[in-house]
Amino acid sequence: MRRTLRPDHAIAMTDHGRLLGLCGFKTVQGAFVQADPQAMRDIFGRTGAGWRRAALGLLQQDTDNRRFLIDGLCVAGGYRGRGIGTALIAAICDEARTRGHPAVRLDVVDSNLRARDLYLRLGFHEVDRVHNRIAAPIYGFGATITMVRAV
Numbered sequence: 001m002r003r004t005l006r007p008d009h010a011i012a013m014t015d016h017g018r019l020l021g022l023c024g025f026k027t028v029q030g031a032f033v034q035a036d037p038q039a040m041r042d043i044f045g046r047t048g049a050g051w052r053r054a055a056l057g058l059l060q061q062d063t064d065n066r067r068f069l070i071d072g073l074c075v076a077g078g079y080r081g082r083g084i085g086t087a088l089i090a091a092i093c094d095e096a097r098t099r100g101h102p103a104v105r106l107d108v109v110d111s112n113l114r115a116r117d118l119y120l121r122l123g124f125h126e127v128d129r130v131h132n133r134i135a136a137p138i139y140g141f142g143a144t145i146t147m148v149r150a151v
Helices: 037-057 084-098 113-121
Strands: 010-015 018-026 068-075 103-109 125-131 143-150
Touching: 010 084, 018 084, 068 084, 084 103, 084 113, 103 113, 113 143
Parallel strands: 068 103
Antiparallel strands: 010 018, 018 068, 103 143, 125 143
16 A cells, blocks of 8 residues: 555654654545556556456545545554544644635545544534445445535
């Protein structure tokens, strides 16, 4: 996955060189994780890359030009519950303001209750829920929830 990450589309939190968390974002110039066809073939082979690209195609792939789009948030195991996710969301909101966006948007899967609760505590509200019956058995969730927060 390292080959597909775009550092220019992420905000990182570190402590003395140790990566604690990342918050990626998507713009018209690209996304935090680029599903580059050649990199995927190199990593997974032709067949493995093919079915993985098809599976990724089942997920929402839009770029929101009105709101700054969060493309992933992760906190290292052992560091969760220490305010790192909150700090990353604050940093991404600052980035959104700097870029002139009035709001931040993210999509969270319905089964990730801990993340959804965090976003609600940080002022996000649900604006849409998309059920994807084809992707559900592959990814293990029934819907994605679109959440928005003004900055």
